[in-house]
Amino acid sequence: MGRQNDRATRRHRRQRGIRKRVIGNAESPRLSVFRSHKHIYAQIVDDEAGVTLCSASTLSKDVRDTVPYGGNIVAAKAVGAALAERAKSARVQRVCFDRGGYRYHGRLKALADAAREGGLVF
Numbered sequence: 001m002g003r004q005n006d007r008a009t010r011r012h013r014r015q016r017g018i019r020k021r022v023i024g025n026a027e028s029p030r031l032s033v034f035r036s037h038k039h040i041y042a043q044i045v046d047d048e049a050g051v052t053l054c055s056a057s058t059l060s061k062d063v064r065d066t067v068p069y070g071g072n073i074v075a076a077k078a079v080g081a082a083l084a085e086r087a088k089s090a091r092v093q094r095v096c097f098d099r100g101g102y103r104y105h106g107r108l109k110a111l112a113d114a115a116r117e118g119g120l121v122f
Contacts, residue, residue, distance in 0.1 A: 015101035023048075028096050029046045030045045030098045031095040031120070031122065032045055035076075043083075054083065056082040058078075063078045080117075083120075084115045084117070084118020087118075095115075
């Protein structure tokens with residue numbers, strides 16, 4: 001197996017392709033997701049200004065206290081709900097979803113559904 005067939009390398013290639021199309025701006029910032037084996041991270045980014053408007057992860061204190069393990073669907077739902085709550089306080093309602101090269105499945109789908117239930121539109 002060469003370097004081109006490495007799983008992370010293939011994901012980064014997909015991520016670059018997605019990032020060309022999904023660009024966040026002031027009206028509709030980008031909801032970017034990263035997942036590792038033990039945790040999941042999400043942030044809302046305004047790419048034009050180059051700033052992160054809000055973020056949530058399984059390492060943030062309010063989410064960490066509610067879930068025992070950060071690498072499952074329950075934790076992803078908690079992160080999505082926390083992110084939607086923080087987005088409301090940052091006056092963000094509409095976002096573009098950046099799946100980061102991952103399949104829209106499992107933890108990613110759970111996070112997106114919880115964010116939608118929390119009031120984010122995408």
